[in-house]
Amino acid sequence: MRVYNVLHRKKEEFVPQEKNKVKMYVCGMTVNGEPHLGHARQVITFDMIAQYLRFKGYDVIYASNYTDIDDRIINQAKELNITPIELADKRIAIIEDVWNKISVSQPNYKPRVTKFIPQIIDFVSDLIAKGYAYSTDNGDVYFSVKKYHGYGSLSNRKIDELKNSVRIESADNKQDALDFALWKAVDANEFGFMSPWGKGRPGWHIECSTMIKSILGNTIDIHGGGKDLIFPHHENELAQSTCENNAPLAKYWIHNGLITVDGQKMSKSFKNFVLVKDVLVKYDPEVLRYAVLVNHYTSTLDMGDNSFKQAEKNLYYFYNVIKNIELARKDTNDDYDESVLNLFTECMDDDFNSAKFIAELFSMFSKLGKYDNYKQLNSIMYAIDKVKNILGIFRYDADEFIYKIKQKYLKELNVNEEYIDSKINQRLMAKQEKNYVLADEIRNELLSLGIMLKDSKDKTTWDINQLY
Numbered sequence: 452m453r454v455y456n457v458l459h460r461k462k463e464e465f466v467p468q469e470k471n472k473v474k475m476y477v478c479g480m481t482v483n484g485e486p487h488l489g490h491a492r493q494v495i496t497f498d499m500i501a502q503y504l505r506f507k508g509y510d511v512i513y514a515s516n517y518t519d520i521d522d523r524i525i526n527q528a529k530e531l532n533i534t535p536i537e538l539a540d541k542r543i544a545i546i547e548d549v550w551n552k553i554s555v556s557q558p559n560y561k562p563r564v565t566k567f568i569p570q571i572i573d574f575v576s577d578l579i580a581k582g583y584a585y586s587t588d589n590g591d592v593y594f595s596v597k598k599y600h601g602y603g604s605l606s607n608r609k610i611d612e613l614k615n616s617v618r619i620e621s622a623d624n625k626q627d628a629l630d631f632a633l634w635k636a637v638d639a640n641e642f643g644f645m646s647p648w649g650k651g652r653p654g655w656h657i658e659c660s661t662m663i664k665s666i667l668g669n670t671i672d673i674h675g676g677g678k679d680l681i682f683p684h685h686e687n688e689l690a691q692s693t694c695e696n697n698a699p700l701a702k703y704w705i706h707n708g709l710i711t712v713d714g715q716k717m718s719k720s721f722k723n724f725v726l727v728k729d730v731l732v733k734y735d736p737e738v739l740r741y742a743v744l745v746n747h748y749t750s751t752l753d754m755g756d757n758s759f760k761q762a763e764k765n766l767y768y769f770y771n772v773i774k775n776i777e778l779a780r781k782d783t784n785d786d787y788d789e790s791v792l793n794l795f796t797e798c799m800d801d802d803f804n805s806a807k808f809i810a811e812l813f814s815m816f817s818k819l820g821k822y823d824n825y826k827q828l829n830s831i832m833y834a835i836d837k838v839k840n841i842l843g844i845f846r847y848d849a850d851e852f853i854y855k856i857k858q859k860y861l862k863e864l865n866v867n868e869e870y871i872d873s874k875i876n877q878r879l880m881a882k883q884e885k886n887y888v889l890a891d892e893i894r895n896e897l898l899s900l901g902i903m904l905k906d907s908k909d910k911t912t913w914d915i916n917q918l919y
């Protein structure tokens with residue numbers, strides 16, 4: 452199995468430290484808002500990775516944190532007249548509800564920064580004692596970047612280049628512009644924790660380093676997150692953990708690509724953050740998972756409405772073929788082989804290439820012809836039964852999914868199913884009377900409403916035209 456290791460900027464053979472065991476940590480959400488598509492892509496990606504590693508026989512210990520305190524959470528809580536911790540509790544419940552809806556399995560550990568303050572203080576104290584960090588007169592503590600010679604290795608940046616790009620803020624009293632905060636002092640009346648440096652709150656980077664050390668140990672197998680976290684967040688985590696532990700923080704660094712919406716980067720300044728809950732009003736959760744996994748996890752992914760429409764159409768096609776397969780293999784022997792499953796593991800063993808597998812499946816489906824190669828049909832269904840729990844797609848009964856999507860479109864098109872049936876009957880009668888002009892008129896009328904008719908030997912069925 453090979454994975455792209457961002458640390459070495461190449462694909463490498465995946466060999467965890469302990470045989471059959473994988474320790475994985477992924478930076479989780481700061482709970483100052485609801486999950487958007489960027490969060491969804493990350494949790495779906497690492498859920499797929501965890502599930503695939505489990506399928507391969509690894510005992511995966513997966514931890515992902517919640518940053519449950521920051522300035523925005525504090526201000527939002529003030530407005531609601533509740534404590535920041537109460538607000539965080541509510542948010543986490545909302546977030547987990549969204550992840551449940553899109554079938555994301557929960558990590559084994561979901562640590563919250565406010566529960567790790569003593570460990571963070573120990574970590575920071577250690578870094579000061581070892582000479583890697585310093586406190587200032589006002590009670591801040593900074594990591595001294597120039598003391599760690601490996602700085603920039605993860606993000607492939609040179610310290611001199613970084614110096615030119617860093618803006619020096621006037622309020623900062625750090626020794627060097629590149630130094631970053633491990634602990635920030637707060638005023639006596641602000642939310643904070645007591646520490647050897649006075650009242651304050653931990654910096655963002657130190658929480659992940661501390662929680663990884665406390666829960667998983669000095670060196671983990673996989674550290675994950677979105678590409679936007681490589682610098683400075685992961686670079687800083689790597690620096691402080693390496694200095695504290697005198698050991699590498701992670702063997703493999705894996706980062707998912709970013710999201711655009713209709714070609715534009717998703718960001719606060721563009722005000723184009725799309726919330727997962729808003730997508731789920733319009734689309735089935737499997738459509739969202741499909742839209743993510745039909746692309747390789749490292750690619751930049753456009754998640755405008757068109758990408759969901761296309762995903763819905765493709766998934767509808769897949770389910771229709773699955774339905775045909777199920778009908779065709781009824782009453783036949785159950786002879787099968789692992790060829791289709793092997794195709795899946797081949798794709799996934801090559802840096803979790805779910806995109807390649809879905810494309811291969813698409814091409815296989817398009818060549819099924821008369822659905823009479825029963826061994827192949829059985830082998831496909833054997834593979835799908837395993838794949839559905841790893842990718843989180845193809846989990847519906849085919850009829851149920853098809854029915855659901857058809858009903859959704861009927862509602863959108865404002866067409867009544869009984870009306871379609873009555874028109875089909877009228878057309879049948881017209882054909883029996885050899886009134887082909889009327890029969891064609893009826894077909895065209897339905898088509899103008901968005902409904903297409905499909906004639907087979909013994910009956911006429913209808914479908915949604917847009918889905919073809």
Ligand SMILES: [Zn+2]
Nearest residue numbers: 478659684688
């Ligand atoms: Zn982190």
